[in-house]
């Protein structure tokens with residue numbers, strides 16, 4: 001097991017990476033200490049449990065986002081669940097089900113918490129979350145390998161793709177602010193695949209600001225890495241040299257859509273948690289290949 005500790009990586013920016021990371025669990029999470037604690041038999045806990053237990057079932061084919069609250073002040077609990085825009089409804093529900101079970105176990109005292117899997121983000125709080133941008137804490141997971149040649153050219157290619165996807169994600173609506181796309185890596189014969197997503201309750205401006213922040217940290221602190229995922233409460237950005245998302249999510253489906261073929265595998269990634277010589281926690285992500293198309297309906 002990796003020790004829990006706070007890590008600051010100082011390059012151009014201070015990036016608060018990790019407060020808790022536990023091997024064999026791919027849930028990244030942070031217990032938010034700025035809202036105070038609750039006790040075992042409190043009304044807040046009851047309200048939160050009720051809210052979280054129903055949350056996964058509220059995801060439907062129209063929206064991979066759900067935002068709700070339960071109870072009366074001062075014990076009212078708020079929660080949001082959001083799945084990556086290419087993930088289908090059953091995977092989304094399963095991902096949020098896992099999060100709603102695990103996150104309160106990982107944060108048994110704090111009223112507020114945020115947890116990320118590759119495919120979904122769960123947040124809860126004693127304060128309203130709806131439409132409020134939050135960029136802290138930021139977590140990063142990266143492949144520790146560098147690209148083989150010309151890191152500057154590669155980084156420019158990543159930046160150009162991420163800027164393009166930012167514009168497209170911001171153009172989304174109140175149910176979905178997500179963009180996926182790819183571009184040729186300028187330094188070699190590989191392709192860069194990327195996704196960006198905001199919590200869709202954010203305004204266009206807040207979504208854009210959140211993504212600008214995430215892209216800046218990502219390109220500033222992880223130059224030349226083969227894969228990076230940066231997660232913040234209100235938005236996420238990821239790229240890799242393997243296609244880690246469903247390619248059909250790259251553009252909207254045509255009006256009359258054929259029935260989707262069977263899904264063969266939708267669990268492409270595995271995470272390795274190790275420590276470097278300075279005791280910093282490093283996440284190695286193995287972005288595998290999706291073996292069958294998957295449709296977001």
Ligand SMILES: *[C@@H]1O[C@H](CO)[C@@H](O)[C@H](O)[C@H]1NC(C)=O
Nearest residue numbers: 033035036037038108109110
């Ligand atoms: C809340 O609980 C956490 C974890 O048990 C503890 O570290 C922290 O001091 C508590 N905060 C308050 C305000 O009691």
Ligand SMILES: *[C@@H]1O[C@H](CO)[C@@H](O)[C@H](O)[C@H]1NC(C)=O
Nearest residue numbers: 038039040041042043045046
């Ligand atoms: C919580 O409630 C249960 C059942 O009423 C009781 O047995 C337990 O002692 C209570 N725990 C606390 C911390 O008050």
Ligand SMILES: *[C@@H]1O[C@H](CO)[C@@H](O)[C@H](O)[C@H]1NC(C)=O
Nearest residue numbers: 091092094095098117119267
């Ligand atoms: C949820 O957890 C189960 C059991 O650990 C696992 O098999 C499943 O893949 C998880 N779902 C997602 C979407 O991660």
Ligand SMILES: *[C@@H]1O[C@H](CO)[C@@H](O)[C@H](O)[C@H]1NC(C)=O
Nearest residue numbers: 056093094096097098101102
């Ligand atoms: C949700 O997760 C719990 C605990 O991991 C599991 O027992 C339950 O079967 C899951 N429900 C669904 C619908 O996946």
Ligand SMILES: *[C@@H]1O[C@H](CO)[C@@H](O)[C@H](O)[C@H]1NC(C)=O
Nearest residue numbers: 144145146147151223224225
């Ligand atoms: C990756 O590149 C960085 C910056 O050029 C260098 O400091 C680091 O040692 C390289 N890491 C590996 C694993 O090659």
Ligand SMILES: *[C@@H]1O[C@H](CO)[C@@H](O)[C@H](O)[C@H]1NC(C)=O
Nearest residue numbers: 270271272273274284285286
């Ligand atoms: C994780 O690390 C171990 C030990 O270094 C290695 O054997 C294993 O292949 C790694 N797994 C992945 C998915 O990278």
